[in-house]
Structure formats: structure tokens, C-alpha cells
Amino acid sequence: MLPFDHETIVAISTPPGTGGLAVVRLSGPHALETVRHFFSASEKIKPRVATFGKLMHPSLSAGEFDDCIVTFFKGPHSVTGEDLVEISIHGGAFLQQKLLEALLRAPNLRAASAGEFTFRSFLSGRIDLSKAEAVADIIHAKDAAAHKNAQHQLQGGLRHLVEKMSEKLISSLTVLEAELDFSDQEIDFSPPEALLTPLLELTQTTQALLETYFYGSRLEQGFRVPLIGAPNSGKSSLFNLLLGHERAIVTSQAGTTRDTIEKTILIAGHSVVLVDTAGLREAHNEAELSGVDRSLNEIEQADLIIMVQAPDTDPLTEPTLINKPQIIVYNKIDLDITPPAAKDIYLSCATGEGLDHLKKKLYSHVINMVNEGVEGVILNNERHRDVFIRFKDQVSACVAAIEAELGPEYIASDLRMALDILGEITGRTTPDDILNRIFSGFCVGK
Numbered sequence: 122m123l124p125f126d127h128e129t130i131v132a133i134s135t136p137p138g139t140g141g142l143a144v145v146r147l148s149g150p151h152a153l154e155t156v157r158h159f160f161s162a163s164e165k166i167k168p169r170v171a172t173f174g175k176l177m178h179p180s181l182s183a184g185e186f187d188d189c190i191v192t193f194f195k196g197p198h199s200v201t202g203e204d205l206v207e208i209s210i211h212g213g214a215f216l217q218q219k220l221l222e223a224l225l226r227a228p229n230l231r232a233a234s235a236g237e238f239t240f241r242s243f244l245s246g247r248i249d250l251s252k253a254e255a256v257a258d259i260i261h262a263k264d265a266a267a268h269k270n271a272q273h274q275l276q277g278g279l280r281h282l283v284e285k286m287s288e289k290l291i292s293s294l295t296v297l298e299a300e301l302d303f304s305d306q307e308i309d310f311s312p313p314e315a316l317l318t319p320l321l322e323l324t325q326t327t328q329a330l331l332e333t334y335f336y337g338s339r340l341e342q343g344f345r346v347p348l349i350g351a352p353n354s355g356k357s358s359l360f361n362l363l364l365g366h367e368r369a370i371v372t373s374q375a376g377t378t379r380d381t382i383e384k385t386i387l388i389a390g391h392s393v394v395l396v397d398t399a400g401l402r403e404a405h406n407e408a409e410l411s412g413v414d415r416s417l418n419e420i421e422q423a424d425l426i427i428m429v430q431a432p433d434t435d436p437l438t439e440p441t442l443i444n445k446p447q448i449i450v451y452n453k454i455d456l457d458i459t460p461p462a463a464k465d466i467y468l469s470c471a472t473g474e475g476l477d478h479l480k481k482k483l484y485s486h487v488i489n490m491v492n493e494g495v496e497g498v499i500l501n502n503e504r505h506r507d508v509f510i511r512f513k514d515q516v517s518a519c520v521a522a523i524e525a526e527l528g529p530e531y532i533a534s535d536l537r538m539a540l541d542i543l544g545e546i547t548g549r550t551t552p553d554d555i556l557n558r559i560f561s562g563f564c565v566g567k
């Protein structure tokens with residue numbers, strides 16, 4: 122478990138885009154007192170006011186003095202809910218290290234572990250768990266779409282939805298409690314429609330949410346798009362063309378690309394991982410065999426396949442039974458051969474003809490894979506998905522219990538279990554080991 126001992130913690134946390142600045146953050150009861158010993162203008166420090174001064178301390182030698190800005194947030198009005206002090210200094214690694222070392226020699230202070238600031242925000246009730254996870258997502262977001270989704274979650278998108286879902290459960294529980302109040306009067310318990318309707322709506326919402334997970338998981342990893350086809354069809358040439366520079370080796374000797382090579386490009390604000398593969402054909406030696414294996418593996422994992430064909434390669438080696446979305450690209454149209462009909466794209470890597478058409482096609486495939494989410498919520502986190510799967514099962518159990526006309530006390534207990542499962546999203550009912558896993562995934566200083 123992450124430590125939580127009310128000790129004052131310190132770490133360097135350099136927000137991106139701050140130019141040459143670094144921020145040293147301290148959180149805990151001794152934060153202000155510690156900083157006072159290091160700061161020339163300590164008597165001027167006021168809550169929520171940035172104070173300019175100099176770093177100074179007997180343990181810092183002359184060359185290590187620097188101008189700095191100290192900002193104090195008095196608990197509970199800070200992100201951690203505790204006294205929090207931020208010292209902005211020049212971003213040189215040497216100075217940062219010296220200051221951190223000097224601070225760590227102060228009593229009552231220790232280095233923060235990964236995610237500990239965010240963990241304290243969570244424990245103090247400043248943020249819920251889904252928001253904390255969104256912070257981690259924002260740090261890791263590689264493209265506009267992933268960032269937008271993390272922002273939405275940070276603004277409480279998932280929490281609002283979960284609260285609405287909880288209210289539905291609570292309204293069912295209320296109906297039941299009313300029934301229970303009458304139960305000593307020996308009235309037959311017949312489940313009213315009012316009990317079933319919200320549960321069926323919950324099942325639908327949860328199902329729709331679970332369906333967003335495919336898109337949500339791709340927000341993290343990018344869509345995987347391998348180039349597949351016979352050796353020498355021009356896969357590596359096309360790969361390079363799409364990347365806009367030379368990356369894969371192109372030769373006229375069949376079977377040059379034995380490994381897979383992957384590169385990420387951005388299409389419509391989404392990461393798309395292009396994968397150049399070895400050709401699919403009968404392998405003649407072990408290296409070729411493993412290349413073909415990897416290609417088959419890529420087909421398995423693909424979200425979309427660019428199937429490359431060419432007039433001078435053996436069509437018999439083409440895989441025909443691939444159950445994945447494909448763009449069939451007929452390459453080398455500059456060769457003086459009449460191309461066959463019914464291909465998606467006619468292309469020449471040599472002249473670039475057809476490339477724009479292919480890019481447009483890729484764009485529309487990517488747009489087609491976008492899921493708008495449930496009230497804007499897109500599941501991108503395996504933990505959330507797992508919670509919603511269990512939640513859906515539990516709601517089904519409630520429905521079954523109602524339909525089997527079990528006693529209201531059984532149904533009520535089933536409903537409370539469902540409510541507890543939902544609480545795991547915001548952290549109301551999340552076990553410690555899971556909390557630990559979530560927060561230790563952060564970097565130090567967050």
C-alpha cells in the first residue's frame with residue numbers, strides 16, 4: 122500500500138510547457154516551516170500569493186543560490202487537502218537535484234513516492250478515483266483524441282454517469298424499502314414495474330458503455346494497421362510513403378522485411394500504428410518462417426488491414442479468409458499492365474499516384490471506428506471495464522431475483538451489492554490493493 126503517514130513529502134514536478142522552470146512541491150504539516158528555512162522572503166509568504174525571493178540555506182553553497190517563486194496553499198484549500206508549497210526554480214537538473222537533496226536533509230520530510238500527491242488528493246476527498254485515473258491518462262495521452270477523453274473524465278464525465286446510475290439503483294431500493302415496511306402486514310410481495318424498469322435501463326446503459334471499450338482501448342494504443350501482402354508487392358515502399366520518409370528497407374529481392382517494423386502516424390487526431398510485415402508465403406528458412414508467423418499474428422491483432430497486391434507478385438499467396446476490415450490496394454499501376462477490377466485503391470508507390478485516395482480512405486476508416494460514448498463517456502481503462510462487467514452481471518442477478526419473485530430482502534441485498542460494485546469506479550468501495558496499483562502507475566511528483 123502507498124504510505125499514508127501524514128509526513129511531509131517532497132518531489133520535483135515539472136509541468137510540461139513551463140519552459141525552463143521546475144517546480145518543487147511539498148505537501149504536509151511541515152511544508153511551510155521547511156520552506157521558510159530555505160527562502161529569503163519567508164516573512165512575506167501568504168496563502169495563494171506567489172512570493173519572489175532567493176533560495177538560501179547553509180547547506181547550499183554560493184553557486185547554488187537562485188531566484189525562486191514560492192506559492193503557499195493552506196490546507197484544506199489545496200489539491201492535496203494539506204498545506205502545500207510550490208517552489209518554482211530554474212529548470213537546470215543540477216540546481217533541482219541540489220535543492221531536493223538539501224530539503225531532504227531537513228527533519229520531518231521525505232521523498233514522495235510515485236502518485237503520492239494525487240493519492241493524498243483522493244484520500245482527502247478532493248478528487249474521486251476516476252478523476253485520479255484521468256490525471257494519469259492526461260500525462261500519457263499521445264494524441265488529441267486520447268487527451269480529449271481524459272479531459273472529459275477529469276471534468277467528472279464518468280463520475281456524473283456513475284452517480285446517475287447509482288440514483289437509479291437507489292430509486293429501486295426505495296421502492297423495495299417501501300414494500301419491506303408493509304411486509305409485517307402479510308401483504309403478498311409482487312414486484313412493481315417501477316422496480317424493473319430502472320434495472321433494465323441500467324443494463325442497456327452498461328452494455329453501451331462496454332461497447333465503447335474497443336475504441337477507448339485504441340485511444341491508448343492507437344489503431345493497429347498492418348500492411349499485408351505477398352513479398353515484393355510494395356508493402357515497405359507504401360509504409361515509407363505513408364510515413365513520409367525512408368524507414369523500412371526496400372529492395373527488389375523478395376523477403377527483405379523479415380521482422381515487423383511499426384511506426385505511429387496521426388490520422389484525424391488519432392494514433393494509427395502502421396506495421397510493415399514480412400510477406401505471406403511459404404517460408405524457406407527459419408528467419409522467413411518467424412517473419413510469416415509475425416505477419417499472421419499482426420493480422421490477428423489488426424483493427425484494419427492494408428492488403429497490398431501487385432501485378433508482378435504471385436496472387437496465390439494472398440490470404441483470402443481474413444475476417445477483418447481491409448483496404449485492398451493494387452500497387453504498381455505505373456507498370457504497363459491492365460489492373461484487375463474491384464480493388465479499393467489503385468496506386469503507384471513509384472509515382473505517388475493514388476496515395477491521396479488511400480489517405481482519404483484511411484481517414485474515413487478511422488472516423489468510422491470512433492465511438493461517441495455514452496453521454497460522452499468512453500471506457501478506456503481495463504479496471505473500469507471489469508467493474509462494469511461485474512456490475513452488469515449483478516444487475517442481471519437482481520432482475521432474475523425479481524422475476525423469480527424472491528423476497529424483497531433478497532432483492533434489496535442484491536441491489537446493495539450492485540451499488541457497491543458501482544462505487545468501485547469512484548473509489549467509494551475500492552479495495553486497497555487496487556488503489557495501490559492505480560496510484561503507483563503515476564510518476565513521482567504527481
Ligand SMILES: Nc1nc2c(ncn2[C@@H]2O[C@H](COP(=O)(O)OP(=O)(O)O)[C@@H](O)[C@H]2O)c(=O)[nH]1
Binds near residue numbers: 351359371378456470
Ligand atoms: N514499378 C514499381 N515498382 C515498385 C512500386 N512499389 C514498389 N516497387 C518495387 O517493388 C520492389 C519491392 O518493393 P518493397 O516495398 O520492398 O516490397 P515488399 O516486399 O512488399 O516490402 C522494389 O524493387 C520496389 O522498388 C511501384 O509502385 N511501381
Ligand SMILES: [Mg+2]
Binds near residue numbers: 356357377378397399
Ligand atoms: Mg518489405
